[in-house]
Amino acid sequence: xxxxxxxxxxxxxxxxxxxxxxxxxxxxxxxxxxxxxxxxxxxxxxxxxxxxxxxxxxxxxxxxxxxxxxxxxxxxxxxxxxxxxxxxxxxxxxxxxxxxxxxxxxxxxxxxxxxx
Amino acid sequence: xxxxxxxxxxxxxxxxxxxxxxxxxxxxxxxxxxxxxxxxxxxxxxxxxxxxxxxxxxxxxxxxxxxxxxxxxxxxxxxxxxxxxxxxxxxxxxxxxxxxxxxxxxxxxxxx
Numbered sequence: 001x002x003x004x005x006x007x008x009x010x011x012x013x014x015x016x017x018x019x020x021x022x023x024x025x026x027x028x029x030x031x032x033x034x035x036x037x038x039x040x041x042x043x044x045x046x047x048x049x050x051x052x053x054x055x056x057x058x059x060x061x062x063x064x065x066x067x068x069x070x071x072x073x074x075x076x077x078x079x080x081x082x083x084x085x086x087x088x089x090x091x092x093x094x095x096x097x098x099x100x101x102x103x104x105x106x107x108x109x110x111x112x113x114x115x116x
Numbered sequence: 117x118x119x120x121x122x123x124x125x126x127x128x129x130x131x132x133x134x135x136x137x138x139x140x141x142x143x144x145x146x147x148x149x150x151x152x153x154x155x156x157x158x159x160x161x162x163x164x165x166x167x168x169x170x171x172x173x174x175x176x177x178x179x180x181x182x183x184x185x186x187x188x189x190x191x192x193x194x195x196x197x198x199x200x201x202x203x204x205x206x207x208x209x210x211x212x213x214x215x216x217x218x219x220x221x222x223x224x225x226x227x228x
Contacts, residue, residue: 035217045159045206045219091158103174104149104217108158 002027004094006107013082014115020067021077021110023092029053033095034068034075039109040088048090051075082114118143120220122207128226129197137192137223139207145218147210148190149174150182152203153222159206165190166212197227 003026013019025034036048051059051068058066063083067076079086092107120141129135141148149164151174161174165184179201181193190209194201204224210217 043204043222045208047216050216093159103164103172104151104161105175106151106159106161108156 002029002094002096002103002105004092004105004107006090006092006110008110009108010111010113012113012115013079015082015084017082018078018080019082019112021079021090021092021112023075023077023107025073025075025092025094027073027094027096029096031097033097034066035093035095036064036066036075036077037091037093037106038086038088039091040085045091049077079112084114084116086112087114088112118218120207120209120218122205122220122223124223125221126224128228130228131198132196135194135197135225137194137205137207137225139190139192139220140188141190141209141218142188143209143211143218144187145209146187146212147217148184149208149217150180150190150192151206151208152176152201153206154203162192162205197225199227201225202227 005024032053034051038046038048049059049061049064063080065078089109091109095104123138146167150162151159153159160176162180163182165171207220208217
């Protein structure tokens with residue numbers, strides 16, 4: 001079974017600085033997706049970024065980028081120029097893509113606080 | 117507006133009283149899924165559906181049922197709720213390319 005590990009339960013960063021959230025996963029699959037989701041205090045789940053395992057290029061979305069290391073099974077999220085609105089729980093997630101069994105597995109989350 | 121809706125948003129019930137949480141999406145998505153979120157455990161997948169009449173178990177399906185008779189709807193049924201099913205529940209949908217999974221606003225369920 002696939003597992004996703006987020007080793008940092010809580011992190012904090014000063015406004016305008018850069019922070020990196022860690023995520024590792026365990027799988028024997030070769031074809032899969034990885035995601036980062038953000039959950040602000042409103043509890044709404046918001047997709048931040050998505051990576052397809054077959055793509056070597058790291059995904060970026062504005063101030064958010066990932067460092068995808070397939071061999072190391074690592075998928076970290078970098079937030080540049082942190083803003084107060086980035087304060088939230090961040091969840092890393094894994095989905096096997098096997099044409100009929102698309103289960104989604106989440107890590108336990110990292111609580112990020114951006115300080116003014 | 118593209119969205120996933122869930123009803124009710126809050127529910128307090130008693131052990132053994134059957135309940136249904138509805139989920140509907142207006143984006144013609146093939147994939148729909150239910151999750152529960154508990155403190156310290158993150159989100160865990162209950163059931164998912166790849167299309168109409170196609171459903172499969174996630175990691176924590178015990179005590180839950182689902183059905184997918186229409187593409188837009190994916191209700192979650194608790195036939196005999198128990199206190200350990202007290203949780204925050206999310207419904208989500210996406211296209212097959214999983215280029216963005218849309219989540220509903222969540223349903224806070226308390227079983228006494």
